[in-house]
Amino acid sequence: AxxxxxxxxxxxxxxxxxxxxxxxxxxxxxxxxxxxxxxxxxxxxxxxxxxxxxxxxxxxxxxxxxxxxxxxxxxxxxxxxxxxxxxxxxxxxxxxxxxxxxxxxxxxxxxxxxxxxxxxRVGNSVLVAEGNGRWVEYAGGYSDMVAQRGAGIDARTLATKPAQETGKKAATAPQTTRDAKAKRKLSFNEKHALETLPARIDALQKDAMRLKAILADANLYSRDAALFAKTSGTLAKVETDLAKAEEDWLALEILREEIEG
CATH class of the missing domain: 3.40.50.300 (P-loop containing nucleotide triphosphate hydrolases)
Known part of the structure; x- marks a missing residue:
């Protein structure tokens, strides 16, 4: 269940x-x-x-x-x-x-x-979207995942090899991943998004706090149900936009950390 x-x-x-x-x-x-x-x-x-x-x-x-x-x-x-x-x-x-x-x-x-x-604090493994519909599992929490990716440990390399080849190929996989990362650079759009997303996230967080303050009025629902519904709907939209902005920033930050090692 x-x-x-x-x-x-x-x-x-x-x-x-x-x-x-x-x-x-x-x-x-x-x-x-x-x-x-x-x-x-x-x-x-x-x-x-x-x-x-x-x-x-x-x-x-x-x-x-x-x-x-x-x-x-x-x-x-x-x-x-x-x-x-x-x-x-x-x-x-x-x-x-x-x-x-x-x-x-x-x-x-x-x-x-x-x-x-x-x-x-809670997780013992992390699943990360690596692009092209592929998800990779890393042991430990978020920090462990970043450390493993930064060290060139990429589960995609092992997952695509037959079982009998895993031991043979594992030793060369980290260097291959590091070489690829060394050549990778953030694009102009990625750099711009990484620089501007924190301000957008901050603005959305402030909007969410303002709307939640309105909804915190214990008498709002009984006094003005229409305003309560409208504010709740606006808050839901802001929280959706905030989640998307945080997701985009997190993906770019992980990429930046990987590139910089």
């Missing part, structure tokens, strides 16, 4: 209460990975107070909505957990909590994230 968490948080009904979102109705209990727990106790695991049980989701902050989605995902019985940008909107305390819970997860975790530090 699979459980998942997407970065859009789109599955949340803003009119539903926190308790209803966790239990699926009016029950006081929730099934968590096969065990029956009181919903208030489970809420406390995710830093929610008992008084928040009846709070409409529309009144929760971005960080609180993120914690709610994590609580729902981790309550689902599964042996495969897929998390898309789970650290979005989370404060340091919640990040530590998430790390602890994922460390205790009994199953396979697939994590999509631009948070390098989180990948280092």
């Amino acid at each position: 699979m459980a998942s968490l997407d970065q859009s948080r789109a599955s949340l009904d803003p009119a539903m209460s926190l308790k209803e979102a966790l239990t699926g109705g009016g029950s006081d209990f929730i099934e968590v990975a096969g065990s029956r727990r009181h919903v208030v106790g489970y809420m406390k695991d995710f830093l929610f107070g008992p008084e928040q049980a009846g709070t409409p989701i529309g009144r929760l902050s971005g960080g609180e909505r993120g914690r709610l989605m994590l609580a729902r995902a981790l309550a689902t019985p599964s042996n495969l957990l897929v998390l898309d940008e789970p650290t979005n909107d989370l404060d340091f305390e919640t990040l530590d909590l998430l790390q602890e819970m994922l460390a205790d997860y009994q199953g396979t975790l697939i994590l999509v994230s631009h948070d390098r530090d989180f990948l280092d």
Whole structure:
């Protein structure tokens, strides 16, 4: 069975209460990975107070909505957990909590994230898109992946060789990769993007913070549902653009680090 968490948080009904979102109705209990727990106790695991049980989701902050989605995902019985940008909107305390819970997860975790530090702390292997539809797995976290690629360790070379040739060819693969990287230079467009993307990312982050501040108004949904919906839609677009900009910058930064060794 699979459980998942997407970065859009789109599955949340803003009119539903926190308790209803966790239990699926009016029950006081929730099934968590096969065990029956009181919903208030489970809420406390995710830093929610008992008084928040009846709070409409529309009144929760971005960080609180993120914690709610994590609580729902981790309550689902599964042996495969897929998390898309789970650290979005989370404060340091919640990040530590998430790390602890994922460390205790009994199953396979697939994590999509631009948070390098989180990948280092949680992941034990990294899958990297190498172009032309090819994905390569590197042992360890993000930093380990960068170190391996910088050292010329390229799984593509080994993956394309027959099993009986792997031992023979492995020794020459790193030098071949390094030679190719030595000749590679960033194009003008790549350099320009690498220089300008940080400012665009910063601007998008500020837009997202401004929109989240508007949505943090506990009375916004009941006072002006149309404004709440419009602001939520704009925020979703900004977060999509931000994710794309961060992805582009990360790919270019990895390329730059590889070229410079």
